[in-house]
Amino acid sequence: MTQIEDTSREMRIDPESFAGGYFRNAVYRHWDPYEDIPQSLLEQDRQRLIESDIGHEQFEAFRASVAKFGAGEEAVTEDLAPLMLVFDDIDDQMFISSQIYEEAKHTQFFDRYWREVVNPVAEAKGWEVTSPTDQRYFPEGYVELFDRTEEAMHRLLEDGEDTPTNRAKAFCHYHLVVESVLAQTGYWGLQATFSEGPPENWNETEGDDVYLDGLIEGITRIRSDEGRHVGFGMHKVQRLVAEEGVDPDVVQQTLAELLPLVSETVQTDFDTDSDPTPLVEYAQEKLSKRIEIITNAEAELPPVEELVKIEGADDHAAAGDD
Ligand SMILES: [Fe+2]
Ligand SMILES: [Fe+2]
Secondary structure: OOOOOOOOOOOOOOOOOHHHHHHHHHHHOOOOOOOOOOHHHHHHHHHHHHHOOOOHHHHHHHHHHHHHHHHHHHHHHHHOHHHHHHOOOHHHHHHHHHHHHHHHHHHHHHHHHHHHHHHHHHHHHOOOOOOOOOHHHOOHHHHHHHHHHHHHHHHHHOOOOOOHHHHHHHHHHHHHHHHHHHHHHHHHHHHHHHOOOOOOOOOOOOOOOOOOHHHHHHHHHHHHHHHHHHHHHHHHHHHHHHHOOOOHHHHHHHHHHHHHHHHHHHHHHOOOOOOOHHHHHHHHHHHHHHHHHHOOOOOOOOOHHHHOOOOOOOOHHHHOOO
16 A cells, blocks of 8 residues: 555654665665676686587586576566565565565576577587577476466465465565575575585586686675575564464475475486585575574574675675675
8 A cells, every 4th residue: 555644654664674674785785787797707608618518418407507597587576576565564665676676687697698608609519599488498396386486476466365374475485495495506506516616515526617707796696685585585484473373384384395396496407417415405404494593483583794695605796895
């Protein structure tokens, strides 16, 4: 509801609110997808791939994961819209508007990467040039996960369906499973495969020695944004459980229903010659820590500054000190 007249408050916004602090962090951490990821870095990625001895099968796996990220970011840009309509609080609305904008930037990055790196490399190698929307890139589990997320978000707009429990389910689908587990795991995997100095526990495989600095720069910035998005979702679920009487089992159950779909997606991403076990372990470990926090009313969320820092990666992009 638009509140032109409102006697319940003195000022329009509350900068001290949780969402207000997150909005401020989003503004402070703003990055420009055109300027901050320079053309020269993408040209370098293209050149390195062309000159590398990457095989066709490995390239297929690589572009399949780029396609999944692109489609995923596009889907979540749209699927956030119902929240904008159901939130009453201007601070929440302001934060969600920053998140929609950020998801749009993420979509733009992957589209650009396909045009400027993926297709020219395929062409130079004499391989088929494909479209990032080609159905071959989307396994059943992936499609199912995004369909269910869309349904959980859009349900909030239906008559009588905007209940605390349905909101908790929506946040579990979108912020906890898609953004937290699926995206963060996938990004971590790409980072481990294509950046110098892979994180510990990653089973480095022979031939994975192409360093794609443009891709890494983009996903480092995206992961940082995602850290903030996930923090917002965790906070919302925690409050719904602590204050609105949502049964914590709803959280556990929703996550349990969706996790097999994540495993299916992650495994098909990296199954050419690397072992996906560390990825899946990483996902589960992250999620169990998060469930502990959100189902405990007293537990404190890490501060947003910590959530936007990227572990296991060069921090300079996320730290905003460039
Ligand atoms: Fe995103
Ligand atoms: Fe996000």
